[in-house]
C-alpha cells in the first residue's frame with residue numbers, strides 16, 4: 001500500500017512481464033493502479049495469445065530475478081515453490097562457444113530459477129495480485145490515449161472492456177507496456193509530434209521449440225552434481241547461425257529451442273529437429289535428446305529485427321506517459337535479456353518516483369529522467385546482443401568502424417575468462433545483467449585480454465577448438 005502518494009491513479013497497458021513489474025513499481029506511489037490486459041489471463045501456467053513468445057524458451061537472468069525480488073519480496077520464494085528448477089551459475093550450465101570452447105563450469109554462488117515463461121509470468125502476476133491497490137482488468141484492450149489537444153499531456157486511456165463497452169479512464173500516469181509502443185506512437189503521430197529514431201538490426205531470427213522428458217538417470221543425478229543441467233551451444237558465426245539451447249523447466253522436462261538467422265529455419269518435425277541438433281557446433285544437445293521422449297509438438301517463432309526506439313533522443317515527450325520494456329527495446333531473444341531489462345527498468349522507475357516524492361510536481365520531467373537513467377540498463381545488453389549479430393554478412397544494420405577488432409577483443413576476453421576464474425566471474429556478472437560492462441574495463445583485465453590477442457595473432461589455431 002502506498003505511503004506518501006504522488007498521484008491518484010496510474011494505468012499500465014499490458015500485463016506481460018514489463019507491465020506487471022511496472023505495476024509493482026507504481027503501487028507504492030499512486031493511490032490506485034489499474035493494469036489493462038486485452039487477453040483473458042489463464043489461472044495456471046499455460047501460454048496465451050497476447051504473448052505468443054511464451055511457447056518458447058525464456059530464461060530469467062539473475063539480474064532480472066534480483067530486480068523482481070527487489071520489487072516483490074516473495075518472488076523468488078514463490079518461483080521456487082512453483083517447481084522452477086534451481087541451476088547454480090555457472091556450475092550447472094554448460095556454455096559452448098565456437099572458437100573459444102566450453103567455458104569452465106565454475107560455481108559463482110548465484111542461482112538461476114528455470115521455468116517456462118507462463119510459469120514466470122504467473123508467479124509475477126500473483127505478486128501483483130497481492131498488492132491491494134492494484135487491479136488487473138483482463139479482456140480489456142486499450143485503443144487510444146486521451147491527451148491535451150496538442151498532445152503534450154496524457155490524461156488517460158480509452159479502452160474496450162470485457163463486455164465490449166468503451167470506457168474512458170482518467171490517469172495521472174499511463175505506462176505503455178504493450179511490447180510494441182503502439183499507443184505511444186499513435187499519440188505522437190496523431191498530435192504531430194516526432195516519432196523516436198529506431199535503431200534496427202535485421203536478424204530474421206527463427207526459433208523452433210519442443211520439450212522432452214528428462215531421462216530418469218539424469219533427473220536422479222540432480223541430487224548430486226551432474227555434468228550440467230542446462231546447455232547452450234552458440235552458433236559458429238559468421239559461417240553458420242545454428243544455435244541450440246536445452247534448459248530444464250518445471251515438471252522434469254527440458255525445453256529445447258533451436259535458432260537460425262537470416263534465412264536458416266530450424267525444422268519442426270522429429271527427424272529434421274534431430275538432424276539440426278547434429279549440425280550444432282558440438283554433439284552435446286544431440287546426445288542428450290536423441291533417445292529422450294518428446295512430450296510436446298513443435299512451435300515456431302519469427303522475429304525480423306531487434307529494435308531500439310530512442311525515446312531518450314526526443315527533445316520533448318508528453319507528460320503523464322512512459323513506455324517500458326519491449327515498447328522501448330526489443331532484443332534478440334537468444335541472449336535472454338528482455339524480461340530482465342524490463343524488470344530492471346521497473347525497479348529504476350520505483351527509485352526515481354521515490355526520489356521525486358517530496359517535489360512540488362513529481363511527475364514533471366519524469367519521462368526525461370527515466371529515459372536518461374535507463375540508458376545504461378539497455379545499452380549494455382544491446383551491445384552484447386546486437387554487435388555479435390552483425391557478424392553475419394546478411395544481418396542488416398550499421399556496423400561500427402572497428403567492428404572486426406571488437407569481435408576479436410570479445411573472443412580474447414572469453415579466452416582470458418577460461419584461464420582466469422576472477423575474469424570469468426566478472427564476465428558472467430555482466431552477461432547475467434548483475435553488473436555493468438564497465439567492470440571489465442580494468443587495467444588487469446585489459447592486460448590479460450591483450451596477452452590473449454597477441455597469442456591469437458601469433459597462433460590463429462588457438463581460435464579453432
Ligand SMILES: Cc1cc2nc3c(=O)[nH]c(=O)nc-3n(C[C@H](O)[C@H](O)[C@H](O)COP(=O)(O)OP(=O)(O)OC[C@H]3O[C@@H](n4cnc5c(N)ncnc54)[C@H](O)[C@@H]3O)c2cc1C
Pocket residue numbers: 013014015016017018019020036037038039049050051053056057058059060061140141142143177178179207301303324325326327333334335336337338339340341342
Ligand atoms: C521467442 C522469444 C523468446 C524470448 N526469450 C526470452 C528469454 O529467454 N529471456 C528473456 O528475458 N526474454 C525473452 N524474450 C523477450 C521477452 O518475451 C520480452 O522482452 C518480455 O516479455 C517483455 O515484456 P513486455 O511486457 O514489454 O512485453 P510482452 O511480454 O510482449 O507483453 C505485452 C502485453 O501487452 C498486452 N497488450 C498489447 N496491446 C495491448 C492493448 N492495446 N491493450 C491491452 N493489452 C495489450 C499483450 O497482450 C501482452 O500481454 C523472448 C522473446 C521472444 C520473442
